[in-house]
Amino acid sequence: MEKDVWARTIQEQVKRLSEFPFYQKRFQAIDMNPGDIRSLEDFRQVPFMDTKDLQKDLEENPPHGSLFHSDTVRVTLSPGPKGLMPVYHTRQDVEEVNRELAVMYRACGVGPHDIAAITFGYHLFIAGLTIHGGFETLGCKTIPLGPGESQRTAEILNRFRVTVLASNPSFALKLAQEGVPKLRILFAGGEPFSSVEGYKDKLRQAFGKIGLIDSYGLGQSTPVARECKEERGLHVADNLLYLEIVDPETGKVLPDGERGEVVITHLRRQGSPLFRFRTGDLSVLEHIPCSCGRKATLTRGVLGRTDEMHKVKGVKLYPSQIDHLLRSLPEYTPGKYRVILSPKPGGGDHFRLIVEGKNPGGPLTEKMIERMKETLLIRPDTLEFVEKLPEGPRVVEERY
Ligand SMILES: [Zn+2]
Structure with a gap:
């Protein structure tokens, strides 16, 4: 988006947000006008x-919270x-x-000739129904399967010769x-x-030639980013939102290529709009x-959660990244590890x-x-x- 178009879009959104008491307070606090x-x-x-602000707003303005819009037609x-x-x-x-989804x-090669099926849930949460809307808008014949046992699902996929499937990768396997x-x-x-090394290979072994598209969305906002048929990272849904990566500790916006927390701002959204919302991802x-024409890309997918950050030897360590690594190694189980941080006798961590x-041994x-070093940077x-491994926390802090 051109800079002046971007600024105008944000100004118009701030004007819209000023209708919500939630944002009135926030903008007044910094004396800001659109x-x-x-x-x-x-x-x-x-x-x-962040979500704590949304929670607080909900408690202060029961039952709907102050981000309710009178034109609401769907509540997830x-x-x-x-x-x-x-x-x-x-x-x-x-x-x-x-x-945007269409x-x-x-851009992934889906067309009106495709028969699509969705095994995500259609109740309560945003996933199934949202994906369904995208496929229908594109003109696909869309089957709302919802979650179910694999035998029945496979039978339906075969009966209708489904060509496109939206599903958890583990269920697809x-x-x-x-x-x-x-x-x-x-x-x-x-x-x-896509952030788990070898996971796509495993699916290609199971399915043969297939497009494998990773996606990233939030309970509050879906989609956030999605791969295209090039499969070189997740493109930001930039018609809907503006995405920043910030240092989770200082809040400083980080330059391209640096690992940090995803922050999103809706550009036009009316109901439950988010402005510089920290996702914790x-x-x-x-x-x-x-x-495909897009540029802004989450090149390594979503790497973990920021809420568990530990500073070790001056580097931010996110234990959930160890889970990602273990998931790519068939001999090990995600979550089955322990990090012990202690002071070094001569100083340092x-x-x-x-x-x-099993210890793989030697080389x-x-x-x-x-x-580990490539993934964790340490x-x-x-x-x-x-x-x-005996029961216990994933991280044991013995430094303080
Ligand atoms: Zn692309």
Whole structure:
């Protein structure tokens, strides 16, 4: 988006947001008017918000919260700090999301000739119904399967010769074992996928030639980003939102290529609009021209959660990234590890990592340490293996 168009879009959205008491308070606190945002620098003066702010607003303005819009036609729910929180969608919001999804699906090679099936849930949450709207807008014949047992699902996929499937990648693997028709494209979501090394290979072994499209969305906002048929990272849904990557500690906006927290701002949304919303998700943004026409791309997918950050040897360590790595190694189980952080006798930090499972031994252990270093940007001082890890926290802090 051109800079002046971007600034105008943000100004108009701020004008719309000023109708909501939630934002009135926030903008008044920094003495900001819509016209004040003329540049990215101005925009970055606006403080962040997160789910705790949404929760507080809901408690102060029962039962709907103050981000309710009177034109709401759809209410979905999203997990919050104290339970499920409502997300409001006006007809315009639903149509804009449908259009953006249709464009994204087309960029993956989906067309009106396709028969699509969706195994995400259609109740309460945003996923199934939203994906369904995108496929229908594109003109696909769309089957709302919802979650179900794999045998029945496979039978329906075969009966209707489904060509496009939207599903959790792990459920898709189960379907492959049941025997499914030759799928052209799988839209995966709901669990870490492209960020887990080797996961796509596993699906290609099961399905043969297939487009494997990873996606990223939030309970409050879907889609956020999605791959195209080039499969070189997740393009930001930039007709709907503006995405920043910030340092989770300082809030400083990070340059392209640096790992940090995803922050999103809706550009036109009417119901439950988010402005500089901290997602708690960890990713890397880069601007690379793609044949599909998009540039802003989360090149490494979603890498983990920021809420569990520990500073080790001056580097931010996110334990959930260890889960991503273990998921790519068939001998180990995600979650079955322990990080022990202690002071080094001469000063500094000692990072001990214990993993449940077999010790690969010698050069293979060294290779695993190297992969840890690539993923975590920090090398464990010791990597140990135990047959059975006793119950306990994933991170033991012995430094303080
Ligand atoms: Zn692309």
